Amino acid sequence: MQYVWFIWSLIILALWGVVYLMKKDSRREMLKMSWITMPFGLTEPLFVPEYWHPPSLFDLAIKTGFDIESLIFSFAIGGIGTVLYNLIFKRRYVEIPHTERKHARHRLHLYILFVPAVVFLVLALFTPLNHIYCGIAAMFLGGMATLYCRPDLKTKIWISGFLFTALYFVYFGSILPFYPDYVELFWNLENLSDILVTGIPIEELLFAFTFGMYWSGLYEHLYWRKLMRPITMS
Known part of the structure; x- marks a missing residue:
């Protein structure tokens, strides 16, 4: 199981690549948010080993608390979380007038x-x-604060929470058929709720929901953008 975390971080990065190719009009925004999100992978020592203790390349997570996989994972979900709603509902960014x-x-x-x-x-x-x-609490309250400032993003923020949760459920769930003991071995369930949803710790799904909520509206909030339907020629 030494390379499971590395392999699955590459899988989510490959998904990022697919989205990047599909969402041509949002590539700049996607890249910006991926680079902004990537450094959050350096917060891994806050979660290792209290939350989990994953096997990682060169055993970095256990030895130092840091790992390469978290940087790859954070980069990928940052871009995906930003444009997932836009991709599905075909929205584009426009600048908010001064x-x-x-x-x-x-x-x-x-x-x-x-x-x-x-x-x-x-x-x-x-x-x-x-x-x-x-x-989880920080991202949820961040999402609520964004809703106050940007009520125009209400639909995107809530729906993106569910969309990213669904995506993450499939992503995380895809590990378990190959490594059914993965969660039991590497998550400190005794420190958590010990609630599993089809084998996935509920904390992972709550993380996915609140991340999807907060990150989906962060680009618009940071750069004064709003969403519009693309102009179509009749």
Whole structure:
């Protein structure tokens, strides 16, 4: 099982490549968000070994807490999470006019961007919660904060949560037929809820849902973009 995490991180990267090829009009946005997301793979020591202790290339996860796979995985899901909704519902980005940016809701724009980081730090420092729950709560509240500032993204944020969960369910579930003991061996279930959904820890699915919610609207929030249907010639 030494290379399972590496192989499946390459699989999600290959899926990223397929989406990148299919969504030609969003490649720049997809790349931007992938590069922004990739450094979050460096937070792996917060989760190893308290949450899980995966076998990784050169045994880096066990020896250092860091691993190469997390960087690949974070890069891939960052881009996919950003454009998955747009790909399915055929939306394109347009810039928000400067006059519209002066709306009262946007006065807290910069502060709202930091909501997930603040929530995570508060929970991680002042509660005994496993860091996975801190991350789930941080992304959920980040998504709610984005909804306040950008109500136009309501549909995308909620639907993207379910879309990414469905995608992640298939992705994670594809490991289990080949390695049915993978979760039992490498997740610290005694530190978690020990609730499994067809063999998948519910924490993984909650992570997927809240990530899909928050990350789906982050590009629009960061770069003042909104979604439109593509112009078609009749």
